[in-house]
Amino acid sequence: GVVEVGAHWIHGPSQGNPVFQLAAKYGLLGERALSEENQLIETGGHVGLPSVSYASSGVSVSLELVAEMASLFYSLIDQTREFLQATETTPPSVGEYLKEKIRQHTASWTGDEETKKLKLAILKNLFNVECCVSGTHSMDLVALAPFGEYTVLPGLDCTFPEGYQGLTDRIVASLPKDVMVFDKPVKTIHWNGSFQEASAPGETFPVLVECEDGDCFPAHHVVVTVPLGALASGFLQPHSLWDTHWLLSSHFHSEFGIELLYCAL
Ligand SMILES: Cc1cc2nc3c(=O)[nH]c(=O)nc-3n(C[C@H](O)[C@H](O)[C@H](O)COP(=O)(O)OP(=O)(O)OC[C@H]3O[C@@H](n4cnc5c(N)ncnc54)[C@H](O)[C@@H]3O)c2cc1C
Structure with a gap:
């Protein structure tokens, strides 16, 4: 058996759900989760009642x-x-x-x-x-x-019999080798600048991603998906890109709110 310590369920497992589509494509789901019948169940996002x-x-x-x-x-x-x-x-x-x-x-x-x-x-x-x-x-x-912004897709929530990580493992395996870097905490993202890269002479980059180990990655665009706590701690320099208080108070109201912050810098 598998004991999940984080995400465990696919919520709304039906054709409109990309996680479900990928999991089905990679053969990671059981027969019941894949059945048409399961995909059509409308829960409205409400948890089922206890039997006792x-x-x-x-x-x-x-x-x-x-x-x-x-x-x-x-x-x-x-x-x-x-x-x-x-x-x-x-x-x-x-x-x-x-x-x-x-x-x-x-x-x-x-x-x-x-x-x-x-x-x-x-x-x-x-x-x-x-x-x-x-x-x-x-x-x-x-x-x-x-x-009310939440859209609940049809489908009775299902799990991965072999664990959720099977999905991320397959996604990583489908990417070219060495495009992913792990254990590389980012210290600061410098934006609105003009940075150079030795391997691209003459080219300037508006963003520089500086890691805690001193390595730097210049970039034209960066997609930041770190938790808000990291953003609020001055992760982005200069810091005034967003009014963090506004962001915290009005945009985020639950753990399930995933926000992709596109830094079109
Ligand atoms: C116990 C638990 C159970 C859950 N169960 C489910 C479930 O069953 N189904 C479901 O759909 N959702 C579930 N969720 C919610 C789901 O896990 C989250 O919504 C989802 O992981 C959010 O994804 P994210 O990419 O926004 O953030 P995260 O998954 O939190 O990713 C942020 C990443 O940023 C990295 N990071 C932070 N700071 C830095 C830095 N300075 N430099 C580099 N990297 C950094 C972190 O290490 C992390 O990997 C669960 C959550 C919890 C806590």
């Missing part, structure tokens, strides 16, 4: 009640798409929006206090699951307006 749930007292919770609360929670999550084009939203976060809507719903709940408490506990649990899905400590930290 228990309260902290050890009592099992009615599956109907769990399904009812999940249906409410996911309908509210789906409603957040309405704010996609909004320039300003009140409330500003997904968490505050959900809590406000749940407050409105609870006002119309009938039944005994114990059942109401149980319903709220189930909703709290769904909040926690959503935090895991969105890679955040709190849904209050996730901006409402861009939340």
Whole structure:
């Protein structure tokens, strides 16, 4: 067996997903993941319900009640798409929006206090699951307006029986030898300059990638995909290319947001 410590799943494994296409091309997926039937399943991005749930007292919770609360929670999550084009939203976060809507719903709940408490506990649990899905400590930290940007492709999530790394290994093997360099931390990317390269006399390059071991790579264009923490620490010189605070506060709201920063320098 394989124990993955990082990415494990292909989310939305269907023809519109390039990761799925490559994995299928390289023969890395099982029969079920490749089946037409699996590719057509629409999950809407919502995690499936547990087959059994228990309260902290050890009592099992009615599956109907769990399904009812999940249906409410996911309908509210789906409603957040309405704010996609909004320039300003009140409330500003997904968490505050959900809590406000749940407050409105609870006002119309009938039944005994114990059942109401149980319903709220189930909703709290769904909040926690959503935090895991969105890679955040709190849904209050996730901006409402861009939340609906996520497109969930059809297909029931699948895994690589032999491990995700099989895919990157195949991609690397398909490239010419020596075009990839590993264990080469980049110290600074100097941009907007005029750099020379001994092997290309007379040519000037606007970018210079300087590595921690002193090696330098002049370039016409650089695509930077390092984490934001590295960008914010003065990785790019001069540093004023982006207002890092703006970048951090308005563009990124979850671990799954992959942003390619094209430095057309
Ligand atoms: C535990 C966990 C499980 C996950 N599971 C899934 C999953 O099942 N399916 C899924 O689709 N996604 C999953 N994700 C999310 C997915 O792994 C990320 O979204 C994805 O890896 C982001 O890719 P990236 O290229 O933007 O960044 P990264 O993969 O973080 O790549 C950034 C790279 O930059 C390098 N770097 C940083 N600083 C420097 C420097 N100074 N010089 C040179 N290199 C540098 C880092 O070493 C790293 O290799 C998971 C994430 C985690 C943490």
